[in-house]
Amino acid sequence: MSRQCDYRRLLESRQLDSTPHRLAVLAAVGDSPGPLRAQDILVQLRRTRTINRVTVYRILDLLVEKGLVERMSSGDRSFRYGLSPDVHHRPHAHFYCTRCGLMECLAEDQVEIDTEPLARAFRGVIDKVEIRLDGTCKTCLRGRKGN
Numbered sequence: 001m002s003r004q005c006d007y008r009r010l011l012e013s014r015q016l017d018s019t020p021h022r023l024a025v026l027a028a029v030g031d032s033p034g035p036l037r038a039q040d041i042l043v044q045l046r047r048t049r050t051i052n053r054v055t056v057y058r059i060l061d062l063l064v065e066k067g068l069v070e071r072m073s074s075g076d077r078s079f080r081y082g083l084s085p086d087v088h089h090r091p092h093a094h095f096y097c098t099r100c101g102l103m104e105c106l107a108e109d110q111v112e113i114d115t116e117p118l119a120r121a122f123r124g125v126i127d128k129v130e131i132r133l134d135g136t137c138k139t140c141l142r143g144r145k146g147n
Contacts, residue, residue, distance in 0.1 A: 014066040025059045034104035035080030097137035
């Protein structure tokens with residue numbers, strides 16, 4: 001989540017026009033407390049505008065290509081989308097609930113991501129590190145106790 005971002009400026013920094021749909025998709029991703037599925041973004045946007053599924057997917061692909069949004073894997077074979085790391089949005093791990101499908105951001109100090117040792121040992125270039133912890137969220141645990 002990054003409520004400190006100027007989404008219009010982010011788009012323009014990548015030489016992208018800040019169209020209403022692009023702004024809306026980027027804001028949906030950036031204002032969310034955790035990574036979202038494309039379907040979740042579509043449902044959210046359709047509350048306030050007319051937009052089709054193909055448009056959402058094309059915008060997400062463009063935002064990923066331009067490095068504004070990250071596409072990350074989840075435990076349910078779908079992708080989730082979150083803001084790419086920048087000055088206001090530091091790299092961090094995610095938690096995925098295998099029962100309900102919730103994916104949430106973990107605070108950067110909860111799981112240390114130090115790629116320096118790996119970069120020294122690996123003789124290539126590391127473009128991205130994705131850390132996802134899978135388990136059961138608090139809500140699902142509370143529901144399970146009653147069973």
